[in-house]
Amino acid sequence: MNATVKPSRLIKGATGDWETVIGLEVHAQVTSNSKLFSGASTAFGGDPNSHVSLVDAAMPGMLPVINEECVRQAVRTGLGLNAKINLRSVFDRKNYFYPDSPQGYQISQYLSPVVGEGEVVLELDGGRTATVGIERLHLEQDAGKLLHDRSPSLSYVDLNRCGVALMEIVSKPDIRDAEQAKAYVTKLRSILRYLGTCDGDMEKGSLRADVNVSVRRPGGPLGTRCEIKNMNSISFIGDAIEYEARRQIEIIEDGGVIDQETRLYDPGKGETRSMRSKEEAHDYRYFPDPDLLPLEFSEAWVAEIRAGLPELPDQKKARFIADFGLSPYDASVLVAERESADFYEAVLAGLADRSRDGKLAANWVINELFGRLNKEGRDITASPVSAEQLSAIVDLIGEGTISGKIAKDLFEIVWTEGGDPRALVEARGMKQVTDPGAIEKVVDDIIAANPDKVAQVRAKPQLAGWFVGQVMKSSGGKANPQAVNHLLKSKLGI
């Protein structure tokens, strides 16, 4: 277990506190044009059985040929998870019969996986982090799909997915509650998407998780786990864990024991139910696949792949914090998705003075832009305000041409009407008034018109805010706030 993972949210039972222990097996479809051992296409949504080679259909005498691109993607993923790359690994046959797998076995990796131990840093609420250990990552074939709803008396099989490359990424039982489990899948998905090794599309089944859950007294020995199979939604993973932990606690507190079993989550009912017990578990009779040689890499090949990795979310986050003084929370919001990090970087690239306004730009991307996009249910890639336009707005604030308040109006105009922010400021007279003479006139007028307030503020200088507000109002929000403050202080003698 990893020491940086603090026991988080405990569950109160009738007999005291319980801790949930969770380990995930994530199946991630490798981004590759062809399958793991055949040249058939991996494209989604083709007609049933239109992407099936003789190898996938397991015709007699067909031999698998390893797809080097899939191996490279698995190694890249391992490096992205800070994991040990095993220079020698072996493909095994996992023997079982099911009609969606014509081979009668799945080619997988058992004792010698391509990737060994690694870790993933979770981003939790309020900028907290936790580290989850990775046990291993191995390559294996996906199965086909049975269709039971086409005929009252027959089942059909679609082998399009059969033989598609999956990476099974197995975590250590380091996860302690539903929030962490969701953060784990979110972060893993983000790393895969940055790397381009899996598209992370859970709706299409490119990323699925088996969720192992047990409960124990805080810090006590591990309890018996149940495995909830094939989850393809992050929020359902959270709901399933909450339900399952309480179910197990109730059983134990009633004097029962947990049977190690495989369960399914029913999102409609919000419950898990038994699928098969340990007694029904298969004996897979693993053995090395005689049709395939072990995978062997040189250190130099791995080093070359490492050198070609893109900047990953953790590194990007650290750089944003160091270079622009962002808070860890803001930095994690920006790097969570590759698209939002790219957008922020494009805004940075357009700034006149990055070191001065990098942090201001982050605030604008997160608060104004993301806020507005969320409100309208839009994606960053469909933002009506471009990175270039946002850079211009931030420049205008940073150089003192417009106030933050006017900038919000300008943002609104750019969002709805488009246009060049700098030209809009000129054309619509939105420039901040910094000319001391012009501001002084407004200040003098307000002081002269409010002798009672002047007396109050002299007695109680905290009330100066009222004057600032009046000056801003009568200048249409265009007076420079620093200049206003400075003038008011000297005129009022406070």
Ligand code: ADP
């Ligand atoms: P199997 O291959 O039989 O499913 P593994 O040892 O590979 O078994 O473990 C599968 C997953 O179960 C891993 O993610 C691991 O972290 C998790 N796990 C193991 N023991 C427990 C436990 N007591 N409670 C919760 N999760 C566990």
Ligand code: MG
């Ligand atoms: Mg398992």
